[in-house]
Amino acid sequence: MFGFIHESIHQMMIRRYGDDFWINVLARSGFEMGKENIVNHYYPxxxxxxxxxxxxxxxxxxxxxxxxxxGAFLIEYTMEIGWDExxxxxxxxxxGFLDSLDSLHYFIDHVVYKANLRGPSFRCEEGEDNSIILHYFTGRPGLYPIxxxxVREVARRVFNMDVNITITGRTQRSVQMSTGERIEEHVIFNIKMGSKQDGSSIIPPPLSPSDLDSGVLRVNQQDFCAAFPYHIxxxxxxxxxxxxxxxYNHISRELLEPGTPLIRIFEINRPQIPLDFDNICNFINAVFVLQVRNMPLDIKKQAQQGHRNSETSDSNINVPLTSGQHLKLKGQMMILDDKKHLIYLCSPYVxxxxxxxxxxxxxSSMPLHDSTRDLILLNQQRLSDVEVK
Structure with missing residues (x-):
């Protein structure tokens, strides 16, 4: 696990039991003082x-x-060190908070620590009497008490309420991954409002009929495919x-024919799950990164052109052929209303x-509404600033 977890455990123990207690913990667990809580280090x-x-x-x-x-101290500690806002x-x-935890994990892994950690996944359903049914999936069995x-500490500190949490189900199964077999644990929690509350609700208010436009949808298939040029x-x-x-600019038309299995075209980089309907639904709040299995079509065309022409004109950009050119897409999966289809709303991961x-x-390959454009330009500006200095 990441060193930040060790450091936060260290902070919790010395505050609760003192420095001598922590020294005894290190001695019993075989750690050398000072080497047990390196924040940016990954520990087995x-x-x-x-x-x-x-x-x-x-x-x-x-x-x-x-x-x-x-788990309670983790929220207290992270809010102390600047994550409260x-x-x-x-x-x-x-x-909504619990449904956003997957994207928060992704941000911490890839932006803050630039790692590729194996985090858990959370998915909520609305239960009876304004309760929440929380599904927790993890490849690390036994950590569900966290x-x-x-949840209790977030409810208290962020939403000023008490909640009652009970476990209604806990199962484990073996999942075959590209890296081998692993055990995945699924724990179901029921979360209900406690006695202390300030009028807040743990779930969003339902939409009224007036909130929904009952008019005809003015977007046809061609419009949608143009507005979201990388969706699946x-x-x-x-x-x-x-x-x-x-x-179609990156994948052969034959592979993009209706009926082609998704796994024939893409391999999944994140989350680390089998690429099938049920697993995607279980991790529906995660950020999904898919990578094209075959060589991008434009690169193939350039390679073929290179064989035909011994020289490339100055107007063309010479692009070396490397395995890193297999296009990655990053985005979110959504279950469509009929519960029989999934849509992957995504952008090239560049x-x-x-x-x-x-x-x-x-x-120009990115729609104007796609923030990927801004990210690329911001990074270019940052690199230019570094070169100037």
Whole structure:
């Protein structure tokens, strides 16, 4: 696990039990003082479990209670070190907050620490009597008490309310990944309002009929494919139904025919799950990164042109052929209203002009409404500023 977790465990223990207690924890778990909490270091899970097991043994409290205590402290600590405004602005209600945790994990992994960590996934449903049914998926079985601590503390600190949390289901299954087999745990929590509240609700208010436009949708298929040029719609078997127009610039027309299995065209980089309908639905709040399996079509055309012509004109850009040119897409999955189809709303995962050119693309390849344009230009400005200095 990431070193920040070790550091926050360290902070929790010295505040609660003192420095001597932490020294004993390190001695029992086999850590050298000062090397157990390097924030940017990645520790094996076994090291983290050893720390928590030592805390449990020395404090004489169950391991599950240590994890739950840690979940509550994690919110307290992150708000202390400057994350409070971000946490308070994530959502106006608890359900929206929990549904946003996947994207927050992605931001922390890829932007803050520039890592590719294996985080959990959260998905909420509205239950009876204004309750929340929270589905928690993780490749690290046994950490579910952290969720209880996190939810209670977020409800108290961010939404000024108490909540009651019960576990209504817990299952484990073996999942076959490209990297091998792993155990995935699925825990279901029921979250209800407690006694203390300020009139807030843990779920968003329902839409009234007046909130919905009952008029005819004025967007036809051609308009939609132009407005979202990289989108993909698949059926329950994860076979193509519809794609955006610009995907034809990077993937052969034969592969983009309706009925082609999605897994034949793409491999999934994130989240680390099998690419099938049920798993996608379980991780529906995650940021999805898909990578084209075959060589991008524009690069193939350039290669063929290069074989025919010994020289390239000055107006063309010479793009080296590398495996890094397999186009990546980043975006979100959404379950359509019929519950039988998924739509992948996405953009090319490029952050700089060199990356853009590698795929034979230009800024005009991005719709004006796509913030990827701004990201590329901001990065270019940053690089220019560095060169000037």
């Amino acid at each position: 899970d076994t090291d983290t479990y050893a720390l928590v097991d030592s805390v449990s043994a020395l404090a004489k409290i169950p391991r599950e209670q240590v994890w739950e205590m840690y 971000l946490l308070r602005t994530m959502s106006p209600n608890l359900k 969720v209880k601590g996190v 719609i698949v059926d329950r078997e994860c076979k193509l139904v519809q794609v955006g127009k610009d995907l 952050t700089s002009i060199p990356e853009l050119l590698q795929f034979g693309m230009r800024l």
